[in-house]
Amino acid sequence: xxxxxxxxxxxxxxxxxxxxxxxxxxxxxxxxxxxxxxxxxxxxxxxxxxxxxxxxxxxxxxxxxxxxxxxxxxxxxxxxxxxxxxxxxxxxxxxxxxxxxxxxxxxxxxxxxxxxxxxxxxxxxxxxxxxxxxxxxxxxxxxxxxxxxxxxxxxxxxxxxxxxxxxxxxxxxxxxxxxxxxxxxxxxxxxxxxxxxxxxxxxxxxxxxxxxxxxxxxxxxxxxxxxxxxxxxxxxxxxxxxxxxxxxxxxxxxxxxxxxxxxxxxxxxxxxxxxxxxxxxxxxxxxxxxxxxxxxxxxxxxxxxxxxxxxxxxxxxxxxxxxxxxxxxxxxxxxxxxxxxxxxxxxxxxxxxxxxxxxxxxxxxxxxxxxxxxxxxxxxxxxxxxxxxxxxxxxxxxxxxxxxxxxxxxxxxxxxxxxx
Amino acid sequence: xxxxxxxxxxxxxxxxxxxxxxxxxxxxxxxxxxxxxxxxxxxxxxxxxxxxxxxxxxxxxxxxxxxxxxxxxxxxxxxxxxxxxxxxxxxxxxxxxxxxxxxxxxxxxxxxxxxxxxxxxxxxxxxxxxxxxxxxxxxxxxxxxxxxxxxxxxxxxxxxxxxxxxxxxxxxxxxxxxxxxxxxxxxxxxxxxxxxxxxxxxxxxxxxxxxxxxxxxxxxxxxxxxxxxxxxxxxxxxxxxxxxxxxxxxxxxxxxxxxxxxxxxxxxxxxxxxxxxxxxxxxxxxxxxxxxxxxxxxxxxxxxxxxxxxxxxxxxxxxxxxxxxxxxxxxxxxxxxx
Numbered sequence: 001x002x003x004x005x006x007x008x009x010x011x012x013x014x015x016x017x018x019x020x021x022x023x024x025x026x027x028x029x030x031x032x033x034x035x036x037x038x039x040x041x042x043x044x045x046x047x048x049x050x051x052x053x054x055x056x057x058x059x060x061x062x063x064x065x066x067x068x069x070x071x072x073x074x075x076x077x078x079x080x081x082x083x084x085x086x087x088x089x090x091x092x093x094x095x096x097x098x099x100x101x102x103x104x105x106x107x108x109x110x111x112x113x114x115x116x117x118x119x120x121x122x123x124x125x126x127x128x129x130x131x132x133x134x135x136x137x138x139x140x141x142x143x144x145x146x147x148x149x150x151x152x153x154x155x156x157x158x159x160x161x162x163x164x165x166x167x168x169x170x171x172x173x174x175x176x177x178x179x180x181x182x183x184x185x186x187x188x189x190x191x192x193x194x195x196x197x198x199x200x201x202x203x204x205x206x207x208x209x210x211x212x213x214x215x216x217x218x219x220x221x222x223x224x225x226x227x228x229x230x231x232x233x234x235x236x237x238x239x240x241x242x243x244x245x246x247x248x249x250x251x252x253x254x255x256x257x258x259x260x261x262x263x264x265x266x267x268x269x270x271x272x273x274x275x276x277x278x279x280x281x282x283x284x285x286x287x288x289x290x291x292x293x294x295x296x297x298x299x300x301x302x303x304x305x306x307x308x309x310x311x312x313x314x315x316x317x318x319x320x321x322x323x324x325x326x327x328x329x330x331x332x333x334x335x336x337x338x339x340x341x342x343x344x345x346x347x348x349x350x351x352x353x354x355x356x357x358x359x360x361x362x363x364x365x366x367x368x369x370x371x372x373x374x375x376x377x378x379x380x381x382x383x384x385x386x387x388x389x390x391x392x393x394x395x396x397x398x399x400x401x402x403x404x405x406x407x408x409x410x411x412x413x414x415x416x417x418x419x420x
Numbered sequence: 421x422x423x424x425x426x427x428x429x430x431x432x433x434x435x436x437x438x439x440x441x442x443x444x445x446x447x448x449x450x451x452x453x454x455x456x457x458x459x460x461x462x463x464x465x466x467x468x469x470x471x472x473x474x475x476x477x478x479x480x481x482x483x484x485x486x487x488x489x490x491x492x493x494x495x496x497x498x499x500x501x502x503x504x505x506x507x508x509x510x511x512x513x514x515x516x517x518x519x520x521x522x523x524x525x526x527x528x529x530x531x532x533x534x535x536x537x538x539x540x541x542x543x544x545x546x547x548x549x550x551x552x553x554x555x556x557x558x559x560x561x562x563x564x565x566x567x568x569x570x571x572x573x574x575x576x577x578x579x580x581x582x583x584x585x586x587x588x589x590x591x592x593x594x595x596x597x598x599x600x601x602x603x604x605x606x607x608x609x610x611x612x613x614x615x616x617x618x619x620x621x622x623x624x625x626x627x628x629x630x631x632x633x634x635x636x637x638x639x640x641x642x643x644x645x646x647x648x649x650x651x652x653x654x655x656x657x658x659x660x661x662x663x664x665x666x667x668x669x670x671x672x673x674x675x676x677x678x679x680x681x682x683x684x685x686x687x688x689x690x691x692x693x694x695x696x697x698x699x700x701x702x703x704x705x706x707x708x709x710x711x712x713x714x715x716x717x718x719x720x721x722x723x724x725x726x727x728x729x730x731x732x733x734x735x736x737x738x739x740x741x742x743x744x745x746x747x748x749x750x751x752x753x754x755x756x757x758x
Contacts, residue, residue, distance in 0.1 A: 198455070198548075198549040200551065206556055208556065208651065239651030253716060257718035258718075260597075260599075262596075262716065262718065263595040263596065266714050266715070269714070273549050276550055276551060276552065279553050280553045280557075280707065
């Protein structure tokens with residue numbers, strides 16, 4: 001397979017979330033060999049928050065910029081409820097008969113060889129509306145386990161029309177295989193990618209613990225702040241910087257004041273590029289109760305920081321080798337978190353060794369490596385679609401990553417003819 | 421479907437220049453970015469990257485001899501309101517570099533950074549990736565007689581500007597503790613001797629009323645073990661902006677009830693001795709551009725002699741100077757003023 005035309009369908013490429021970043025990273029790496037476009041259902045801003053990357057074509061379907069003549073937010077069709085985009089997806093309210101139609105028109109007429117949906121609701125569109133002959137790939141950026149029951153039932157019904165589902169962790173891929181049992185659908189875990197930072201690695205001398213992410217309840221920054229209170233009692237020369245905005249901001253501010261930590265714990269707001277902030281620190285902390293992947297863990301590791309992370313489902317333990325390039329601690333355990341932080345704070349040698357190990361280990365998340373895995377998956381799926389069954393099978397089974405799915409793959413080919 | 425290709429910024433839409441295999445002429449520069457790196461001696465290096473109209477980087481560009489990074493102090497004119505930093509090609513990668521030496525004296529304010537190529541109009545530089553880690557754990561080691569800080573930042577229009585401070589003497593505010601109706605402050609004085617008659621002064625803003633004064637004591641204990649220690653201020657005793665006056669730690673306690681009579685904004689100053697002018701308390705020796713947003717302190721309830729309840733809260737001004745805001749709200753959040 002030579003050059004492929006690959007299209008990513010995303011809710012909004014103009015936001016600042018993890019899905020946007022990882023989609024752009026992957027798109028840019030794939031664009032070195034292939035023709036890549038990112039189709040944003042909505043456009044809320046003139047320019048995206050992150051750079052989509054060289055050679056990546058960015059287009060949008062629904063212009064939501066009020067100041068523009070092409071503003072579509074007041075289109076009567078946009079006031080009618082969506083019927084294709086599922087009610088069970090958390091972003092249902094933003095979608096409408098208009099998005100149903102425009103997404104459908106796009107998918108029905110696309111020239112792409114491969115279309116990639118980036119959230120369940122869009123994967124349903126991809127499964128149901130993509131023209132024949134185009135490979136349909138659905139990405140899961142969250143986890144199956146955290147989806148509501150009715151969304152899971154819908155996915156079980158709809159996803160069999162996809163060619164493949166990718167998850168960001170092996171644990172979630174296992175969940176998909178075990179609980180959804182999608183006949184003929186290739187399920188594979190492909191991590192998010194993080195490029196090599198544009199700044200030199202951290203040298204471990206900055207006396208800052210750094211955390212970054214939306215100030216959302218699941219990030220449990222309250223636990224981190226309490227744990228850091230214990231750190232400060234022993235090491236008042238260290239500080240904690242938390243980057244990001246979110247609805248927990250007021251609560252966290254009050255907690256900092258209540259614990260008298262206003263000289264040591266700082267809510268920094270958002271920063272871009274974040275790597276310039278990681279390298280000022282010596283340790284990264286992630287204390288979430290849920291982390292479907294854990295982008296910030298990889299980002300910090302790529303900057304040479306050892307990470308103290310809670311062993312929450314699912315990401316951290318698939319990224320961190322506990323005791324080698326970071327430390328895993330029980331979720332919500334203030335004492336364990338402060339203990340792990342102090343272990344690294346008090347041992348410069350350990351910090352340096354783990355930081356160096358983190359730098360080496362995190363190279364596997366480089367966009368070139370992740371894109372190569374996507375490329376080989378996409379190539380085999382395109383070949384399979386084209387009916388070159390034997391060659392496709394050879395390619396697929398040749399990849400070590402596909403070994404676990406050997407049997408299911410066979411089922412997939414058997415059912416190929418039954419698919420619409 | 422609305423379409424736009426980000427590789428083609430709006431103002432270049434009409435002119436899609438054909439790719440040029442040879443050494444790209446300078447006139448093809450569409451925009452330029454600078455990655456700033458702060459060094460431990462107070463200097464700042466600009467690594468300038470040039471891009472053509474398709475947003476593609478022009479590798480190893482040929483630039484005229486006179487090419488420079490131009491810094492211009494906003495709202496000021498005159499010889500000390502602009503500075504040209506020659507752009508030099510580095511042997512290592514052929515990239516362009518300009519250096520603002522730690523010893524260069526820049527007036528306090530906002531300096532807009534532009535790229536100058538030959539006789540062309542200066543073109544505003546865009547920000548790149550800045551490496552300011554040396555500022556984040558700042559230990560002033562300047563041997564010259566003043567303290568200067570330069571923090572590159574992105575303006576609201578997306579351009580590169582340097583925020584600078586230039587102080588001598590300078591009173592750096594450190595850890596601040598609130599409780600029991602008082603504000604306990606630790607700090608460090610640079611460039612002036614701290615005497616037994618030193619005091620902390622709270623000046624009511626926009627008023628000629630005499631300031632509230634409290635005594636200041638020397639405080640040179642090791643910050644690592646000290647009770648009031650805080651991160652980001654690891655300066656070692658003996659290092660200072662002026663070798664004649666080694667930096668000295670100080671501590672003071674200001675009863676907030678002393679700030680009640682009628683005034684809302686109080687600016688804090690340190691008077692090193694009865695014979696010297698007071699020095700404005702500020703927090704400038706780190707990588708944080710806008711302290712007001714990030715250094716936040718809980719409001720303190722203070723009851724005045726007539727029984728009225730006030731709320732007092734220390735805050736950093738837009739210039740990173742330390743002030744206290746007093747409001748009438750019954751413990752409600754005080755809106756910090758400018």
